[in-house]
Amino acid sequence: MIDFGLSDDQQALQRAAREFLAAECPPSLVRDTAKQPDGVPRALYAKMVELGWMGLAVPEAQNGLGLDTLALALVLEELGRVAAPGPFLSTQLVIAALVRAGTVAQRREWLGRLLSGHAFGSLAYLEESDRHDPAGIALRARRTRGGYALTGSKLFVLDAPGADLFLVAARTRPGSGAAGVSLFLVARETAGVRVRPEETIDLTRRVGELTLRDVTLPATALLGGEDKGWRLLERLLDLGAVGIAADSLGGAERALAMAVEYSKTREQFGRKIGSFQALKHMAAEMVAEVEPARSLVWYAAYAFDHRPREHARAASVAKARLGDVYARTARRAVEMHGGIGFTWEHDLHLWFKRARWNRVAFGDPDHHRERLATIDRY
Amino acid sequence: MDLSYSPEERAFQREVRGWLARSMPKREPDERPLDFHDPRRIARGKAWQRKLYEAGYVAMGWPRDYGGQGADVMRQTIVNEEMVRVRAPGLIGLMGIQMVGPTLIAHGTEEQRRRHLPPILTAEEIWCQGYSEPGSGSDLASLRTSAELRGDEFVVNGQKVWTSNAQFADWIFCLVRTDPDAPKHRGISYLLIDMKSPGITVRPLVQMTGDAGFNEVFFEDVHVPRANLVGGLNDGWTIANATLFHERNMLGSTTRTQQVLQGLLSLARAHGRAGRPASADPAIRRRLADLAIRVETMKLEAYRQLTDTLRGRSPGIAASVSKLVTTELNHDLAEAALDILGSYGPLARGNRRARDGGTWPVDFMFTLGLIIGGGTSQIQKNIIAERGLAMPRELRA
Numbered sequence: 001m002i003d004f005g006l007s008d009d010q011q012a013l014q015r016a017a018r019e020f021l022a023a024e025c026p027p028s029l030v031r032d033t034a035k036q037p038d039g040v041p042r043a044l045y046a047k048m049v050e051l052g053w054m055g056l057a058v059p060e061a062q063n064g065l066g067l068d069t070l071a072l073a074l075v076l077e078e079l080g081r082v083a084a085p086g087p088f089l090s091t092q093l094v095i096a097a098l099v100r101a102g103t104v105a106q107r108r109e110w111l112g113r114l115l116s117g118h119a120f121g122s123l124a125y126l127e128e129s130d131r132h133d134p135a136g137i138a139l140r141a142r143r144t145r146g147g148y149a150l151t152g153s154k155l156f157v158l159d160a161p162g163a164d165l166f167l168v169a170a171r172t173r174p175g176s177g178a179a180g181v182s183l184f185l186v187a188r189e190t191a192g193v194r195v196r197p198e199e200t201i202d203l204t205r206r207v208g209e210l211t212l213r214d215v216t217l218p219a220t221a222l223l224g225g226e227d228k229g230w231r232l233l234e235r236l237l238d239l240g241a242v243g244i245a246a247d248s249l250g251g252a253e254r255a256l257a258m259a260v261e262y263s264k265t266r267e268q269f270g271r272k273i274g275s276f277q278a279l280k281h282m283a284a285e286m287v288a289e290v291e292p293a294r295s296l297v298w299y300a301a302y303a304f305d306h307r308p309r310e311h312a313r314a315a316s317v318a319k320a321r322l323g324d325v326y327a328r329t330a331r332r333a334v335e336m337h338g339g340i341g342f343t344w345e346h347d348l349h350l351w352f353k354r355a356r357w358n359r360v361a362f363g364d365p366d367h368h369r370e371r372l373a374t375i376d377r378y
Numbered sequence: 379m380d381l382s383y384s385p386e387e388r389a390f391q392r393e394v395r396g397w398l399a400r401s402m403p404k405r406e407p408d409e410r411p412l413d414f415h416d417p418r419r420i421a422r423g424k425a426w427q428r429k430l431y432e433a434g435y436v437a438m439g440w441p442r443d444y445g446g447q448g449a450d451v452m453r454q455t456i457v458n459e460e461m462v463r464v465r466a467p468g469l470i471g472l473m474g475i476q477m478v479g480p481t482l483i484a485h486g487t488e489e490q491r492r493r494h495l496p497p498i499l500t501a502e503e504i505w506c507q508g509y510s511e512p513g514s515g516s517d518l519a520s521l522r523t524s525a526e527l528r529g530d531e532f533v534v535n536g537q538k539v540w541t542s543n544a545q546f547a548d549w550i551f552c553l554v555r556t557d558p559d560a561p562k563h564r565g566i567s568y569l570l571i572d573m574k575s576p577g578i579t580v581r582p583l584v585q586m587t588g589d590a591g592f593n594e595v596f597f598e599d600v601h602v603p604r605a606n607l608v609g610g611l612n613d614g615w616t617i618a619n620a621t622l623f624h625e626r627n628m629l630g631s632t633t634r635t636q637q638v639l640q641g642l643l644s645l646a647r648a649h650g651r652a653g654r655p656a657s658a659d660p661a662i663r664r665r666l667a668d669l670a671i672r673v674e675t676m677k678l679e680a681y682r683q684l685t686d687t688l689r690g691r692s693p694g695i696a697a698s699v700s701k702l703v704t705t706e707l708n709h710d711l712a713e714a715a716l717d718i719l720g721s722y723g724p725l726a727r728g729n730r731r732a733r734d735g736g737t738w739p740v741d742f743m744f745t746l747g748l749i750i751g752g753g754t755s756q757i758q759k760n761i762i763a764e765r766g767l768a769m770p771r772e773l774r775a
């Protein structure tokens with residue numbers, strides 16, 4: 001029997017997350033966090049740790065809650081709804097990498113700290129080429145007697161300013177293909193590591209440049225097999241894509257709700273502007289895009305755990321669509337607000353700008369459309 | 379969440395797949411649903427539906443007493459999926475099966491159900507819909523076709539328009555005004571009228587496609603037994619809305635959309651542009667992928683709605699969203715095909731250089747008709763905004 005809906009537990013999680021974040025993560029917190037150098041709202045994250053969210057999708061045997069990717073996506077949707085700042089998703093990716101491929105020693109060193117909010121993670125894979133395929137990984141990792149030496153720059157590193165642990169994709173064998181890509185755990189305090197925050201229009205997220213200059217790592221810093229990191233990296237990028245898609249869904253719903261709400265209070269020409277068909281139709285078009293997109297997020301999250309042959313395709317489908325839908329919805333929501341929506345004072349631009357970063361994070365819509373075309377052998 | 383079939387469902391799926399492999403009629407080069415004009419096609423359409431029905435694959439969820447099987451929604455879903463997979467022809471009696479049938483099950487009298495439901499399933503009786511009038515399109519409730527109650531009979535006078543399939547339909551479900559003095563929504567009744575009744579004239583209207591798929595239907599002193607009234611006298615608007623809901627579901631179905639997408643992808647692989655298959659062109663690939671993603675969205679959305687139905691949850695405005703999105707999507711698919719075809723795109727049916735029998739430009743036009751029919755996109759948007767988002771209602775006369 002096909003059951004494409006949330007269980008009672010999942011709905012309870014969704015409700016609890018929504019209520020918690022409505023209370024704990026108002027727009028004022030988002031704005032305050034934007035002024036902090038590392039972009040981590042510590043008090044909020046301490047409470048998220050208490051709720052067990054950092055280990056939501058981590059097996060119970062490793063001190064997590066043992067839930068699945070769908071549960072994680074539901075929480076990410078709620079985080080997107082409030083445009084929550086901080087390195088939640090990035091840390092989830094590093095945690096997922098450790099759970100899937102980490103050695104006992106690596107997990108012992110890092111997992112506890114990441115689950116308890118004493119350390120945050122960040123995935124560093126993009127470079128100047130801005131390519132999301134294996135050819136984008138050019139940073140060299142040289143073999144040394146005791147391990148590896150890494151030199152080069154990673155750009156657009158999501159949540160880098162607040163991260164304590166980087167998962168760095170590097171090339172251990174020359175070339176541009178998938179073979180030769182390796183993943184390394186690099187602590188921020190390692191000699192030769194420098195993080196420079198990049199300014200973006202998005203006040204709700206932080207990105208940065210990670211520069212590695214002759215960073216010497218022990219052999220135990222390698223996560224997974226040497227030269228064989230691409231498969232895991234691709235899986236992490238898919239998880240990131242699903243996560244951003246879920247965040248985008250929540251953000252789009254919020255932008256839509258704000259616009260509809262405003263149209264019911266603002267009056268012009270002696271009537272509520274929401275009674276004009278021009279606005280009604282704009283709102284209806286937003287609904288017609290946002291509501292069905294939820295199914296894509298659910299399916300991509302479900303497939304990530306249960307449909308190994310379809311999860312990459314489903315992640316690309318969800319990421320491409322939600323990238324478009326969120327950006328369009330936020331743009332229309334601003335328009336429905338009129339002049340007030342264009343001001344710094346009104347909160348709507350927080351979502352409008354987050355939509356731009358969400359659109360490109362883990363591959364923009366065109367990247368994922370091309371990937372789908374390749375998977376489906378057009 | 380569980381998207382796998384049970385062992386019984388998988389066995390049933392194999393059975394359906396095997397049956398379709400043995401029983402599918404030869405594909406027609408020119409095949410569009412809801413558009414029958416050639417008598418041979420009508421005969422073939424009826425034979426195909428009858429065959430499907432005898433195999434037990436039509437309206438399986440209907441109660442046993444009326445020719446259904448009382449089966450769960452999953453079985454019908456499996457049949458529909460398998461029909462998509464092999465691009466099986468659609469059902470000629472779709473308006474009976476999807477619109478008036480469910481309405482009679484919910485609101486009809488026992489006698490009406492027993493009389494009308496079984497021949498709907500076997501395609502022995504084809505139905506058409508008498509809603510729109512020349513002066514009443516989007517403002518449907520302003521309709522003026524009158525039905526005067528005289529003893530045990532209604533006497534119907536007036537005109538319906540855009541009546542698809544009236545040229546061969548046996549019955550029409552019809553909205554008529556039974557109280558001209560009441561506010562417009564409260565003076566309407568829902569009648570079942572035999573198309574062979576004296577006083578009915580059907581005049582074909584030629585559509586943009588060149589086909590005479592729809593008609594004008596004139597009623598001149600047409601006598602209809604009172605027993606053919608569905609629901610209460612002057613209570614037809616409620617019933618009409620129940621049928622409109624089923625119509626939106628029918629038009630919002632992605633069954634055909636998925637088939638058309640497969641056809642579009644085949645076309646893109648086969649048709650050359652600038653010395654290579656169109657599907658190798660990066661811009662076309664992205665456009666195709668975008669369309670595929672939109673199709674996938676609505677396919678998964680249908681599963682979500684199916685689950686809501688199984689859990690007994692009200693669908694809300696989901697049918698309006700599906701109607702709006704899917705009809706626009708069908709049109710966009712056909713438009714993409716025309717663009718891929720370049721100069722070959724506008725070649726008409728019958729032209730020897732036309733690709734896929736020249737069906738794409740016809741489909742391009744036909745699908746625009748479905749954006750307008752069944753409540754225009756603009757009407758669906760009003761429904762979504764007013765009923766779904768509770769935005770302030772328009773002042774209405």
